[in-house]
Amino acid sequence: MIFSNISLAIVLVSGIIMANICLASSLSNRTLQYLTPTNAARAEVSLPPLVWNKTLAAFARSYAKKRAVDCKLQHSESPIYGENIAMSPGSITPVKAVDFWVSEKLNYDYGSNTCKDSCGHYTQIIWKATKSVGCAREKCQNEGTFITCNYYPPGNVVGEKPY
Numbered sequence: 001m002i003f004s005n006i007s008l009a010i011v012l013v014s015g016i017i018m019a020n021i022c023l024a025s026s027l028s029n030r031t032l033q034y035l036t037p038t039n040a041a042r043a044e045v046s047l048p049p050l051v052w053n054k055t056l057a058a059f060a061r062s063y064a065k066k067r068a069v070d071c072k073l074q075h076s077e078s079p080i081y082g083e084n085i086a087m088s089p090g091s092i093t094p095v096k097a098v099d100f101w102v103s104e105k106l107n108y109d110y111g112s113n114t115c116k117d118s119c120g121h122y123t124q125i126i127w128k129a130t131k132s133v134g135c136a137r138e139k140c141q142n143e144g145t146f147i148t149c150n151y152y153p154p155g156n157v158v159g160e161k162p163y
Contacts, residue, residue: 027052030094030137031052031057031135033093033094033095033098034052034094034098034133034135034149035049035050035052035133036095037095037098037099037102038050038098038102038125038133038149041098041102041105041122041125041126042125042126045126045163046163047126047128047163050130050131050132050133050151051131051132051133052132052133052134053132053133053134053152054134055134056081056132056133056134056135056150056151056152057134057135057136058134059076059078059081059134059150060134060135060136060148060149060150061136061138063076063136063148064136064137064138064146064147064148065136065138067085067087067138067140067146067148068138068139068140068141068146069140069141070140070141070142071087071140071141071142071144071145071146072087073085073086073087076148076150078150080152080154081150081151081152081154082124082127082130082150082151082152082153082154082155082156083124083148083149083150083151083154084097084101084121084124084125084148084149084151085146085147085148085149086100086101086146086147086148087140087144087145087146087147088144088145089142089143089144090143090144090145091139091145092137092145092147094135094137094147097137097147097149098125098149100121101121101122101124101125102121102122102125103122104117104118104119104120104121104122104123105119105122107119107122108122108123110161113160113161120156123155123156123162124151124154124155124156125151126155126162126163127151127154127155127156127162127163128162128163129153129155130151130152130153130154130155131152131153132151132152133149133150133151133152134149134150135147135148135149135150136148
């Protein structure tokens with residue numbers, strides 16, 4: 001009986017690994033550039049990974065195209081999605097944008113649930129209730145780069161801890 005339980009566990013773990021390999025192979029390299037550092041930050045605080053959401057990515061793409069005209073660091077003001085944005089006067093990669101947001105971890109104090117300076121980008125990434133993300137990157141007319149990621153459900157609920 002013990003052998004069969006171990007065998008079953010091996011089969012289940014193998015299935016999970018294969019499903020993750022198939023999922024990763026179906027995602028583009030650009031998508032993984034957003035997901036990998038995002039999910040690494042979530043793993044650091046024992047949260048499950050976010051999944052890529054095509055609806056969120058389409059919303060992000062539409063908004064990034066709008067911002068490509070002026071490259072203003074301005075939020076979309078979506079009432080249903082959380083959002084992180086980044087702008088660079090030159091080129092910025094998805095990894096660098098997410099790393100920038102995650103670097104705000106240094107400003108966040110879990111015990112008091114407060115920020116010393118800005119930490120809202122970080123807390124959105126690690127928000128426990130958030131399950132999915134979609135992002136986009138556009139080159140601006142002024143040669144800058146605008147990146148936006150949208151999250152669902154949104155985080156940063158006042159008075160609540162992110163995890």
